[in-house]
Each structure stands twice: as structure tokens, then as C-alpha cells.
Amino acid sequence: MYLKDGCSLVLKVRKPSIPFVLNTKPIFDPDKPQVESANVSVLKESEVVKRLRHEQDIVLALEYFKSLANSGAFKHTHLTCQTMIEKLGRNCNIDGVQYLLQHMKLEGIDCSEDLFIRVIHSYRRAGSADQALKMLYRIREFGCKPTVRIYNHLLDSLLDENRFQMINPVYNNMKGEGMDPNIFTYNILIKALCRNGKVDGACKLLVEMSSKGCPPDAVSYTTIVSSMCKIGQVEEAKKLAARFAPVVPVYNSLIHGLCKDYKFMEAFDLIIEMLDKGIDPNVITYSTVISCLCDMGNVDLSLAVLGQMLMRGCSPNIHTFASLMKGYFLCGRLGEVLSLWSLMIQEGVKPNVVAYNTLINGLCTDGYLEEAISVCNHMEKIWCRPNVTTYSSLIYGFAKAGNLRGASETWNKMITCGCHPNVVVYTCMLDVLCQNSMFNRAQRLIQIMDSDGCPPTVVTFNAFIKGLCSSGRVEWAMGVLDMMEKYKCSPNIITYNELLDGLFRVNRFKEAYGLIKELEELEVELTSVTYNTIMYGFSHAGMQEQVFQIFGKMLANGAKPDTTTNNIIIYAYCKWGKVRTAMQLFDRLTEKKEWRPDIVAYTSLLCGICNSLGIEEAIVYLHKMTTEGIFPNIATWDVLVRCFFNNLGHMGPIRILDDVLGNG
Numbered sequence: 193m194y195l196k197d198g199c200s201l202v203l204k205v206r207k208p209s210i211p212f213v214l215n216t217k218p219i220f221d222p223d224k225p226q227v228e229s230a231n232v233s234v235l236k237e238s239e240v241v242k243r244l245r246h247e248q249d250i251v252l253a254l255e256y257f258k259s260l261a262n263s264g265a266f267k268h269t270h271l272t273c274q275t276m277i278e279k280l281g282r283n284c285n286i287d288g289v290q291y292l293l294q295h296m297k298l299e300g301i302d303c304s305e306d307l308f309i310r311v312i313h314s315y316r317r318a319g320s321a322d323q324a325l326k327m328l329y330r331i332r333e334f335g336c337k338p339t340v341r342i343y344n345h346l347l348d349s350l351l352d353e354n355r356f357q358m359i360n361p362v363y364n365n366m367k368g369e370g371m372d373p374n375i376f377t378y379n380i381l382i383k384a385l386c387r388n389g390k391v392d393g394a395c396k397l398l399v400e401m402s403s404k405g406c407p408p409d410a411v412s413y414t415t416i417v418s419s420m421c422k423i424g425q426v427e428e429a430k431k432l433a434a435r436f437a438p439v440v441p442v443y444n445s446l447i448h449g450l451c452k453d454y455k456f457m458e459a460f461d462l463i464i465e466m467l468d469k470g471i472d473p474n475v476i477t478y479s480t481v482i483s484c485l486c487d488m489g490n491v492d493l494s495l496a497v498l499g500q501m502l503m504r505g506c507s508p509n510i511h512t513f514a515s516l517m518k519g520y521f522l523c524g525r526l527g528e529v530l531s532l533w534s535l536m537i538q539e540g541v542k543p544n545v546v547a548y549n550t551l552i553n554g555l556c557t558d559g560y561l562e563e564a565i566s567v568c569n570h571m572e573k574i575w576c577r578p579n580v581t582t583y584s585s586l587i588y589g590f591a592k593a594g595n596l597r598g599a600s601e602t603w604n605k606m607i608t609c610g611c612h613p614n615v616v617v618y619t620c621m622l623d624v625l626c627q628n629s630m631f632n633r634a635q636r637l638i639q640i641m642d643s644d645g646c647p648p649t650v651v652t653f654n655a656f657i658k659g660l661c662s663s664g665r666v667e668w669a670m671g672v673l674d675m676m677e678k679y680k681c682s683p684n685i686i687t688y689n690e691l692l693d694g695l696f697r698v699n700r701f702k703e704a705y706g707l708i709k710e711l712e713e714l715e716v717e718l719t720s721v722t723y724n725t726i727m728y729g730f731s732h733a734g735m736q737e738q739v740f741q742i743f744g745k746m747l748a749n750g751a752k753p754d755t756t757t758n759n760i761i762i763y764a765y766c767k768w769g770k771v772r773t774a775m776q777l778f779d780r781l782t783e784k785k786e787w788r789p790d791i792v793a794y795t796s797l798l799c800g801i802c803n804s805l806g807i808e809e810a811i812v813y814l815h816k817m818t819t820e821g822i823f824p825n826i827a828t829w830d831v832l833v834r835c836f837f838n839n840l841g842h843m844g845p846i847r848i849l850d851d852v853l854g855n856g
Contacts, residue, residue, distance in 0.1 A: 235260070237269050244275045250283045261295075268299070274307045281314025286323065289314050293327075293334060302335030305342060312345045321349040325358065340371050347380045356388045372404070379411050386419035394419070395432075414441045421449030440466075444476050451484035456493075472504070479512040486519025494519055510541055514550045521554030529554060545571075549581045556589025561598065564589060578609070584617045591624035599624045615641070619652045626659025631668065634659065638675075648679060654686050661694025669694055670703070685716060689725050696729025704729065718749065724756045731760055736768040759792045766800025774800055788820075795828045802835035810835060 240260065247253040257276050260266045273296050280288040289311060296303060308331065315324035324346055331338055343366045350358050363381065366373070373381075378401050385394040394416050398408050413436050420429035426449035433442050443466050450459040459481055466473050478501040485494035494516060501508060513536040520529040533551065536543065548571050555564035564586060571578055583606040590599035603621055606613065613621075618641045625634040634656055641648050653676050660669035669691060676683055688711060695704040708726065711718065723746040730738040743761060746753065753761075758781060765774035778797055781787040794817045801810040810832065817824070824832070 235266050237271060240266070240268075240272050241275050244272065244279060250279060250285070253279055254288070268301070270296075270301055270304065270307070273301060274304075274310060277307065277314065278310050281310060281317060284314075284318040286314065286318050286320060290323075297334050303331075304336060305339050308334075308336055308342050309345050312342070312349055316349040316352060319353060321346070321353045321355055322358075324349055325362065328362075338366075338369060338371070340366070340374055340377065343371065344374075344376045344380060347377065347384075351380060351384050351387070354387070356384060359384050373406070375401075375406055375409055375412075378406060378408070379415065382412055382415050386415055389423075391416060391419050391423065391425070408436075410436070410439050410442075414439065414445065417442050418445040421445045421452075424449070424453070426450055426453060426455075438471075440471060440474055440477070443471065443473070444480060447477060448480045448484075451481055454484075454488070456481070456485070473506065475501075475506055475509050475512065478506060479509065479515060482512055483515035483518075486515045486522070489519065489522045491516070491519040491523055491525070508539070508541070510536075510544050510547050513541060514547045517547070517550050517554065521550075521557065524558070526554075526558060526560070543576070545576055545579055545582070548576060549579070549585060552582055553585040553588075556585045556592070559589070559593065561586075561589050561593065561595070578611070580606070580611050580614050580617060583611060584614070584620060587617055587620040587624070591620045591627070594624065594627045596624050596628045596630075613644075613646065615646055615649055615652065618646060618648070619655055622652060623655045623659065626656060626662075629663055631656075631660060631663075631665065635675075638679075642679060648681065650676070650681055650684050650687065653681060653683070654690060657687060657690045657694075661690055661697065664694075664698055666691075666694045666698055666700060666703075685719055685722060688716070689719075689722050692722070692725045692729065696725070696733070699733065701729075701733065718746075718751065720746070720751045720754050720757060723751055724754075724760060727757070727760045727764070731764045731767065734767070736764045739764040755787065755790060755793075758787050759790070759796065762793050762800075763796040766796055766803075769804065771797075771800040771804045789822075791817075791822055791825055791828065794822060795825070795831060798828060799831045802831055807832075807835045 244253055244257065247256065253276070257268075257272070261268055273292060277289050277292055280292065293303070293311065308327075311327060312324045315321060315327070328338060328342065328346055331342070343362065347359055347362060350362065359381070363373075363377075366377075378397060382394045382397055385391070385397065398412060398416070401408050401412070413432065417429045417433050418441070420426070420432065426446065429446060429449060433446060443462055447459045447462050450456070450462070463473055463477065463481075466477075478497055481497050482494045482501075485491070485497065498508065498512070498516070501512075513532060516532055517529050520526070520532065529551070533543075536547070548567060552564045552567050555561070555567065568578055568582060568586065571582070583602055586602045587599045590596075590602060599621060603613075603617075606617070618637065622634045622637050625631075625637065638648050638652065638656065641652070653672055657669045657672050660666070660672070673683060673687075673691075676687075688707065692704055692707060695701075695707065704726075711722075723742060727739045727742050727746075730736070730742065739760065743753075743757075746757070758777075762774050762778060765771065765777065774797055778789065778793070782789060794813065798810050798813055801813065814824070814832070
């Protein structure tokens with residue numbers, strides 16, 4: 193067979209952990225009662241099959257099966273063996289399946305197409321598609337020939353385990369056996385290509401299908417349209433969908449792709465098109481739009497979509513409510529989240545772990561840790577088991593609050609419950625350790641992650657570096673770069689931003705220059721955050737000329753200035769003594785509505801004006817600030833009061849107070 197070429201892809205068969213022995217001759221033990229020995233001779237095949245199917249305990253079913261085989265009074269048939277194989281497969285007892293097949297071979301019981309498909313399903317459940325491939329290589333030993341159906345189930349099993357490199361050899365072997373692929377074969381291949389990122393190859397396969405007299409069906413097109421939308425090729429997907437009569441899943445994929453690109457009007461147009469064609473949008477259609485709107489924080493519009501959904505008789509599901517809750521949390525509308533939760537219960541929608549996790553994550557993010565713990569406890573009472581996402585949210589909440597004890601207790605509870613931590617949980621725990629200056633334990637946790645089969649990511653290392661830099665341990669933080677190399681984890685721009693910030697904090701300009709030069713040599717694209725970090729460091733070190741040099745590079749390289757950039761430039765001009773220039777820039781940006789200054793910008797400008805121009809011009813900007821609804825903080829008042837006392841000789845104190853307070 194052609195499969196001989198692919199034998200190296202197959203793993204060796206495991207030895208059974210428990211002996212599975214079927215004797216071919218009766219064994220009688222006078223001291224041991226025989227199982228139904230008096231009735232064995234009159235048993236019919238249908239009775240044996242019925243008992244095997246109804247026996248819930250796999251051990252008892254297996255004992256019964258063996259007792260019949262060893263009694264010699266009942267000879268197992270193809271059907272009884274198939275029933276037992278199916279039962280063993282559902283319990284992932286692969287060793288039992290293999291030995292039972294061997295027993296059938298020894299007893300001369302031929303295997304059918306259906307039986308081999310059940311064997312493949314057994315391997316699939318156990319995550320052992322490679323064993324199914326080896327069994328296909330030996331299929332003729334069991335009195336059965338490969339068929340297109342068997343190949344299809346094997347290909348689907350390989351796809352289920354993402355064994356892409358094994359799919360093509362098996363498919364070629366199938367064609368080498370003289371078998372023509374059918375629509376199911378092609379659809380599996382299309383799915384494999386799309387999942388492997390080869391959408392163009394999947395489109396070419398559509399042409400091949402038609403040329404081979406096997407026209408694509410709705411599944412073929414839906415798979416490709418969905419994959420195109422996932423990778424952002426929505427327009428191409430729409431053109432492909434126009435070639436056939438679209439079904440609801442295709443519309444849902446297109447709507448999801450449009451919503452991801454924030455093209456909500458086009459998504460609404462597709463829903464109207466569905467209705468015009470007599471195709472009813474389903475709960476997935478509406479929930480997709482609601483979810484994307486909520487991700488943007490547009491909860492009011494998502495509620496309007498919910499209203500349309502209810503009006504058309506489409507009942508929301510748990511995912512609809514979870515999306516709405518997430519949207520409310522993003523907008524800080526906690527009260528409405530709780531009202532929505534009550535509505536969900538009233539509508540008879542039973543919350544699952546996803547809904548509970550959404551609620552717990554929102555509460556933790558907003559700092560309501562006690563309420564989040566209460567919800568988690570309620571989950572356990574109603575037998576909804578918390579998962580790693582639940583514990584991740586709780587540990588994140590405690591980490592955000594710097595609460596080491598709460599995070600540690602949650603961690604221990606998670607481990608006790610048999611829930612294995614993932615990289616998110618590890619990183620949150622590392623963060624809270626760093627906040628409590630427990631850096632040795634944080635570094636040890638990274639080592640544990642690796643040994644636990646959960647290697648640290650760049651996010652993990654960035655959290656560690658940030659913690660070290662915040663505590664002034666910059667030397668240690670720089671050493672983490674070597675540690676990352678050891679774990680084959682490349683630093684990203686966030687890593688360098690944290691290191692630069694740490695170096696500037698402790699006035700280690702030489703190392704900062706070196707790191708900036710290294711970034712330029714590596715041709716790393718700097719972000720606005722990187723430029724802001726560098727400019728902020730130079731500015732607070734009194735190196736204002738360097739600030740404007742970096743600002744020039746920032747503009748030349750196409751990085752867009754943001755609020756932080758403008759604040760730094762205003763501060764730098766004022767410190768450099770160019771207050772009039774700072775005022776002109778401030779006025780120009782605000783007049784063009786390119787920027788809305790915050791309290792930091794106003795305080796920096798007021799400080800410069802007070803130091804160089806005096807209180808009267810400062811009062812002009814103070815009035816402007818309060819008119820825009822921005823009120824002085826303690827730093828602003830400190831600037832103004834100092835200026836006030838410096839100008840007591842030039843203005844009367846009462847007049848100054850009136851001007852400042854707006855009593856004119």
C-alpha cells in the first residue's frame with residue numbers, strides 16, 4: 193500500500209496498562225461462581241448486544257463480555273464485538289479496542305466499514321489519530337478494505353488534531369488506491385487548508401471540485417467565506433458569497449467580518465438583505481453585532497439591536513447577555529450590569545461559566561473584589577465549576593490592588609481544585625509579587641512556569657521588568673534580556689520602553705543612549721510611547737534641546753504625537769525659557785481642536801507663565817481652564833500661590849484673589 197511511505201509518521205502502539213485476555217477455551221474454577229453459566233447456551237446475539245449497551249459500568253460490561261468469550265458456549269459475533277469496541281472507545285480505552293480487534297482477527301470475525309469508522313472515532317476521542325493511521329495501514333489483516341468513508345473519517349481525525357503534515361500523504365494514498373474523493377473529502381481538505389492559513393489553496397480546490405464533477409456545496413463556500421472574513425478579506429468573501437445562494441452561516445460570517453472592521457452600516461444592510469430574501473437572522477447573527485458594538489462601548493446601539501431581535505421573535509442566549517454585560521462594564525455602568533443579570537435569570541437563561549466569568553472579570557477590573565468573590569462562591573454552590581479564567585480574573589483583581597494575600601489564597605484554592613494555571617494566571621501572580629518587591633520569588637515563578645510546560649511569554653517578562661524598574665532595580669532588569677534569550681523569547685517595543693523608563697528614572701543616561709542606539713541599529717520601529725519616554729527622560733533631566741531633537745525624529749518617522757507628547761513639549765518649552773512659544777503652540781493646537789489640554793498641560797504652562805511673565809497672564813489661562821471644566825489641583829494651586837506672593841508688590845492682594853476666583 194501507498195501508506196508504507198508514511199510509516200515514519202506513525203507512533204508505536206502503546207502496551208496495555210491492564211491485561212485484556214480473551215481465552216479461546218473454557219476455564220472453569222470450582223471455587224468461583226460462573227457468570228450466568230446456566231443461561232449462556234440460550235443467549236441470543238440481540239440479548240448480548242442489549243445488555244452491553246445498557247450496562248453503564250465499563251468494567252462490568254467488559255467482565256460480562258469476557259465471561260461469554262471464555263465460557264465457550266457463546267461465540268461473539270461481528271455485532272457484539274462492534275458494540276464492545278464502541279463502548280471501550282467512548283471510555284478512551286484504546287488498549288482494549290486494539291486487543292479486541294486482535295481477538296476478532298484470531299477468531300476469524302471480519303471487520304466491516306462501520307466497525308472501522310467506530311475504531312477511528314475511538315482513537316479520535318483519545319487524541320490518537322496517529323494510531324488510527326497505523327490501523328488503516330493494517331486494515332486488510334482484519335478482512336476489511338479501505339473505503340472513501342473510512343478515509344474521510346481518518347482525514348477528519350487528523351484535522352481535528354491539526355496534523356496538517358499527515359493529511360496530504362493520506363489523501364494521496366487514497367487516490368493511489370483508485371478511490372475518487374467525494375464532497376465530504378473535499379470539504380475536509382478545504383477546512384484543513386483554511387485552518388492552516390492557505391485560503392488561496394482552498395479557493396483553487398473549489399475549481400478542482402467542479403472539474404472533477406463534484407460541485408461545491410454550502411459547506412464548501414461557508415468554510416472559505418468564514419476563513420476569509422477571519423483574516424480581513426471581507427470584500428473578497430462577499431464576491432465569493434455572491435456566486436451561490438447564501439445561507440445563514442455565510443451571512444453570519446460576513447456580518448462578523450464587517451463588524452470587526454467597524455462597518456456596522458454595511459452589517460445592518462446585510463441583515464436587511466437577509467430579511468428581504470426571506471432568510472431569518474438567528475441568535476448568532478444578532479449576538480455577533482451586539483458583541484462588536486459592546487466591544488466599542490456603544491451599548492445604547494447594542495440595546496437597540498437587542499430590541500429588534502426580541503421584536504422579531506429571536507430569543508437571546510447566554511452569549512448575547514454576556515456581551516451586553518461586557519459592554520456595560522466597559523462604560524462603567526455597574527448598576528445596569530446587575531439589572532441585566534436579573535433580567536437574564538427572569539428570561540430563563542441559565543448562566544454558564546462564561547457569563548459568570550464576564551461578571552467576575554468586570555467586578556475585578558472595577559475594584560469590587562468582595563463582590564467578585566461572592567459571585568465565585570455562588571458559582572460553586574450551584575455546581576458551576578470555576579475554571580482557569582475565573583481564577584485568572586480574581587488574581588488579576590488582587591494584583592491590580594496589590595493584595596498579595598488575596599492573590600495567594602486564590603492561587604492556592606485554584607491548585608487545590610485541580611485547576612492548572614495558564615500563562616495569564618502566572619503573569620498576574622508574578623505582577624503582584626513584583627508589586628510587593630518579592631523579585632526573587634517572581635524570578636523563581638518564571639522557572640516554575642517553564643518546568644510546568646507553560647513557558648513565559650514576552651508579556652510575563654515585561655511585567656517582571658516593569659516591576660524591577662519601578663523599584664530602581666535597573667541592573668537586574670537589564671539582565672532579564674539575557675534571561676529572555678535563554679527562554680527563546682524575543683523582547684518587543686514594550687520591553688524596551690520599560691527599560692528606557694527605568695534607566696531615565698535613575699539618571700543612567702549613558703545606558704539609555706546605548707539602548708536607543710541599539711534600537712536604531714536593529715531598525716526597531718519606535719512607537720509614540722517610546723518617543724514620549726525618551727523625551728520625558730531628557731526633559732526632566734534639564735536636557736531640553738535633546739527633547740526637540742527627538743521630537744523632530746518622531747515627526748520625521750511618522751509617529752503621531754498624542755496628549756502625552758504635547759504635555760512634554762509644552763513643559764520643555766517652558767523649562768527652556770521659551771514660554772511665548774509654548775503659549776503659541778498651546779493656542780494653535782486648541783484652536784484647531786487637534787488636542788484637548790488636560791490639567792498637566794495647563795499646570796506646566798501656568799508654571800512657565802508665572803515664572804517668566806507674571807500672574808496677570810497666568811489668570812487668562814486659569815479662566816480658560818475653568819471655563820473648559822478643568823479645575824486646579826494641588827500642584828496648580830501651588831504654582832499660583834507662589835506666583836501670588838511674588839507679585840504682592842505689583843498688585844493688591846484682594847484684586848489678585850478676585851481675579852483668580854473669578855469675582856472680577
